[in-house]
């Protein structure tokens with residue numbers, strides 16, 4: 001059941017290996033990269049309690065010695081303070097330029113450790129071992145690394161590609177159902193943005209996949225990674241096409257800011273709701289059919305996911321304030337807000353030509369359903 005997706009980025013090319021049981025094989029997979037049989041692992045306590053020993057045993061089976069640093073879990077770990085802690089710990093471990101650092105965890109650990117490796121000794125190699133669905137299908141691939149600033153999320157960062165990604169689909173078994181479904185928001189996004197057949201496949205198979213079917217999980221992660229790899233290969237540093245990956249994200253970022261980046265709304269939940277809103281705006285602009293937003297929402301409901309603004313607990317600001325928050329998105333270029341719109345399911349495109357009035361109407365209608 002093991003699959004490999006190659007990311008052909010020339011001197012920065014790497015493989016994404018996907019399948020169950022990869023932690024046990026990590027030593028065999030990583031050892032060809034090592035100048036000496038020693039690695040440093042950075043993880044967080046929740047993931048460490050579940051998967052660190054399996055990873056260390058897999059490394060030891062190939063004679064690789066490992067040291068591990070455990071950080072607190074959660075988004076607040078993507079901070080200057082933890083960047084300093086990771087960097088100094090790696091220096092204390094005498095990690096050299098040709099050594100390999102392993103990031104074991106979800107997107108928080110991948111982004112933080114990736115950034116630490118980008119700046120440590122002006123660039124140290126790292127292996128992503130993503131343990132959340134979101135990290136396996138999205139954040140571990142493509143080389144975006146970052147920490148958060150008090151001014152906003154992911155504002156301090158660098159492009160630094162991993163040297164290998166090991167997506168062990170067994171690790172998904174220990175995610176809470178809510179974290180799994182949040183990651184699924186990003187899986188669904190790939191179908192919506194560029195592969196109608198994949199979206200149709202998800203409509204038929206995603207409930208069984210969420211229920212635990214490993215074969216379906218491997219196929220869904222593989223197709224998602226293939227799509228991300230293809231887009232990243234054509235536009236590594238987001239000069240154009242890579243922005244397609246932000247389908248639903250402009251709405252999501254406004255909703256995350258409005259809800260305080262916390263438990264009220266997880267990132268993938270915001271992406272899912274944002275995809276529904278992006279299709280609604282596309283439909284009102286006459287770009288796609290009226291059935292398309294209904295189909296997106298029907299799928300989210302079938303998956304038991306947050307679908308509408310009314311599914312977000314607590315108060316939300318008004319439509320004008322949400323639009324204002326969208327304007328603070330870091331994808332704003334020269335003051336113009338770029339949107340990812342759709343001509344249909346599987347056919348998204350980037351445009352700055354979206355009337356704020358239509359967005360306001362859609363948000364007002366969505367808020368009035370609360």
Ligand SMILES: NC(=O)c1ccc[n+]([C@@H]2O[C@H](COP(=O)([O-])OP(=O)(O)OC[C@H]3O[C@@H](n4cnc5c(N)ncnc54)[C@H](O)[C@@H]3O)[C@@H](O)[C@H]2O)c1
Nearest residue numbers: 046073106107108131132134135138139144171174175179
């Ligand atoms: N670099 C990129 O391209 C990119 C893309 C998308 C998102 N991101 C970033 O990713 C982050 C979100 O990622 P995330 O959703 O993985 O967050 P996360 O790392 O906080 O993980 C989500 C939750 O799942 C837990 N967890 C992770 N793996 C687990 C496992 N196997 N079993 C049990 N629990 C587990 C974590 O402890 C956490 O509570 C955000 O910071 C976002 O900005 C980055």
